[in-house]
Amino acid sequence: MMWSLLNPSFSTILPRHSISQPNRNTNHCTSTVVASCASSHLTNNNNHSPPPNIKEEARRHPAAANNFTAKYVPFNAGFDSAESYSLDEIVYRSRSGGLLDVQHDMEALGKFDGAYWRALFDSRVGKTTWPYGSGVWSKKEWVLPEIDPDDIVSAFEGNSNLFWAERFGKQFVGMNDLWVKHCGISHTGSFKDLGMTVLVSQVNRLRKMNRPVVGVGCASTGDTSAALSAYCAAAGIPSIVFLPANKISTAQLIQPVSNGALVLSIGTDFDGCMKLIREITAELPIYLANSLNSLRLEGQKTAAIEILQQFNWEVPDWVIVPGGNLGNIYAFYKGFKMCRDLGLVERIPRLVCAQAANANPLYLYYKSAWSEFRAVKANTTFASAIQIGDPVSIDRAVHALRNSEGIVEEATEEELMDAMVQADSTGMFICPHTGVALTALIKLRNRGVIGPGERVVVVSTAHGLKFAQTKIDYHSGAIPHMGRFANPPLSVKADFGSVMDVLKDFLHTKSPMSTPK
Numbered sequence: 362m363m364w365s366l367l368n369p370s371f372s373t374i375l376p377r378h379s380i381s382q383p384n385r386n387t388n389h390c391t392s393t394v395v396a397s398c399a400s401s402h403l404t405n406n407n408n409h410s411p412p413p414n415i416k417e418e419a420r421r422h423p424a425a426a427n428n429f430t431a432k433y434v435p436f437n438a439g440f441d442s443a444e445s446y447s448l449d450e451i452v453y454r455s456r457s458g459g460l461l462d463v464q465h466d467m468e469a470l471g472k473f474d475g476a477y478w479r480a481l482f483d484s485r486v487g488k489t490t491w492p493y494g495s496g497v498w499s500k501k502e503w504v505l506p507e508i509d510p511d512d513i514v515s516a517f518e519g520n521s522n523l524f525w526a527e528r529f530g531k532q533f534v535g536m537n538d539l540w541v542k543h544c545g546i547s548h549t550g551s552f553k554d555l556g557m558t559v560l561v562s563q564v565n566r567l568r569k570m571n572r573p574v575v576g577v578g579c580a581s582t583g584d585t586s587a588a589l590s591a592y593c594a595a596a597g598i599p600s601i602v603f604l605p606a607n608k609i610s611t612a613q614l615i616q617p618v619s620n621g622a623l624v625l626s627i628g629t630d631f632d633g634c635m636k637l638i639r640e641i642t643a644e645l646p647i648y649l650a651n652s653l654n655s656l657r658l659e660g661q662k663t664a665a666i667e668i669l670q671q672f673n674w675e676v677p678d679w680v681i682v683p684g685g686n687l688g689n690i691y692a693f694y695k696g697f698k699m700c701r702d703l704g705l706v707e708r709i710p711r712l713v714c715a716q717a718a719n720a721n722p723l724y725l726y727y728k729s730a731w732s733e734f735r736a737v738k739a740n741t742t743f744a745s746a747i748q749i750g751d752p753v754s755i756d757r758a759v760h761a762l763r764n765s766e767g768i769v770e771e772a773t774e775e776e777l778m779d780a781m782v783q784a785d786s787t788g789m790f791i792c793p794h795t796g797v798a799l800t801a802l803i804k805l806r807n808r809g810v811i812g813p814g815e816r817v818v819v820v821s822t823a824h825g826l827k828f829a830q831t832k833i834d835y836h837s838g839a840i841p842h843m844g845r846f847a848n849p850p851l852s853v854k855a856d857f858g859s860v861m862d863v864l865k866d867f868l869h870t871k872s873p874m875s876t877p878k
């Protein structure tokens with residue numbers, strides 16, 4: 362049965378030399394014998410019904426102790442910096458007020474070669490073994506190595522579809538090797554689940570350790586709040602979300618409401634909410650869940666590892682990510698870099714961060730050749746989840762882009778909506794933020810920066826259903842100066858002749874004789 366296919370102790374330390382041969386003295390499955398371990402567990406197990414409780418099952422087979430550790434350090438600290446904090450401390454900023462980063466013991470991880478890690482991660486995909494069935498926790502050793510599986514709050518997030526965008530690629534950008542990583546097809550409908558499972562799990566652990574965490578709070582443009590409230594509700598932890606009034610979609614608003622969060626609709630924009638939550642969490646025992654908290658990025662980075670895994674550890678040429686508060690562009694970089702540094706792959710892809718022109722502080726900074734950063738007042742955009750003018754992770758984003766030969770692009774409102782609608786017309790159902798990323802792709806293809814034969818991954822960050830009203834407005838012509846590709850429903854009289862007339866017209870326009878293919 363699924364939970365017993367792999368001995369959880371596979372995740373324990375196996376010295377490099379034992380990778381290529383079965384370890385006869387222990388219960389461990391080595392990388393080359395994963396399949397045979399799997400089948401022997403299968404044949405040995407006569408009971409094919411699910412276990413009563415997969416957490417109990419995990420408790421009965423504890424992973425042997427390993428030496429993997431992680432700690433907070435100042436972001437981009439030099440080798441001479443001695444400043445560090447345990448992950449069990451409540452700390453969001455370095456002593457100098459800068460960002461933090463979670464630093465893993467790369468020496469301990471590096472005792473195992475790339476083949477070991479690849480086989481380990483591959484062996485866990487699609488199982489229900491707690492907690493490795495999650496796309497995030499299947500990489501537990503690289504995420505939160507020290508957390509007890511019992512403390513983990515997971516919805517088996519991750520393992521999202523990497524969609525071959527065959528028609529969009531051919532029709533709109535003249536490419537064959539275009540892929541869309543559908544991170545939005547997820548528990549709460551956005552890629553924020555990847556980071557939130559990590560943060561809420563650590564909070565769960567802190568609360569069990571009697572640390573002063575009464576609730577967890579965030580400012581949000583709609584997706585972080587949905588993820589926070591769902592994971593907190595699953596764990597029975599109070600959540601508090603600060604939302605900019607009338608600036609998020611109805612679907613996003615109802616998510617924390619439904620999950621029982623304390624929802625504050627505040628008369629400001631996201632940047633105003635972010636400022637408030639930082640002030641409040643400095644005063645009250647409310648743990649900060651925004652990506653200023655570097656724990657979140659540990660989960661988000663697993664999407665990068667997953668992309669490599671889905672390509673059988675081949676590295677794509679480009680990865681395009683829509684950017685707002687800018688934690689994710691760094692998280693992708695970090696995931697790719699860890700894979701390179703630990704020998705799973707030999708290089709990292711070039712990264713593109715795509716912003717809405719109405720909220721483009723990173724783009725302007727990039728255009729100034731990184732000479733001067735200025736926060737902007739973010740204007741309304743249909744890509745409402747990235748309507749952010751003063752991103753907290755600006756330094757992380759610049760680091761990621763500079764170290765990946767990165768590029769920043771922007772999309773106007775019409776461009777991002779048209780790109781979204783065109784993608785939908787090829788069988789996707791994407792959010793406007795993914796429209797921003799696709800616009801970046803179109804522009805880079807038109808300028809010849811991205812070649813027709815290159816392999817590109819566009820990261821789709823939220824489910825299109827969260828933005829149904831935006832799509833309705835586009836297709837119904839309710840948005841001034843927009844709608845080139847609108848496909849509104851037709852009202853037809855309820856009689857045979859009227860329906861026949863409409864269908865004859867339709868079939869005529871679709872006939873291979875009347876339109877070029």
Ligand SMILES: Cc1ncc(COP(=O)(O)O)c(C=O)c1O
Pocket residue numbers: 551582584585652683684685686687688689690746747792794822823
């Ligand atoms: C749907 C969606 N796409 C993209 C982003 C951008 O992510 P980040 O804030 O990490 O740049 C966000 C949140 O900001 C989002 O909710």
Ligand SMILES: N[C@@H](CCOP(=O)(O)O)C(=O)O
Pocket residue numbers: 553579580581582583584585586650651652653685686688746747
């Ligand atoms: N799009 C985000 C904005 C906040 O980003 P975070 O990663 O710092 O939480 C949202 O959905 O709230």
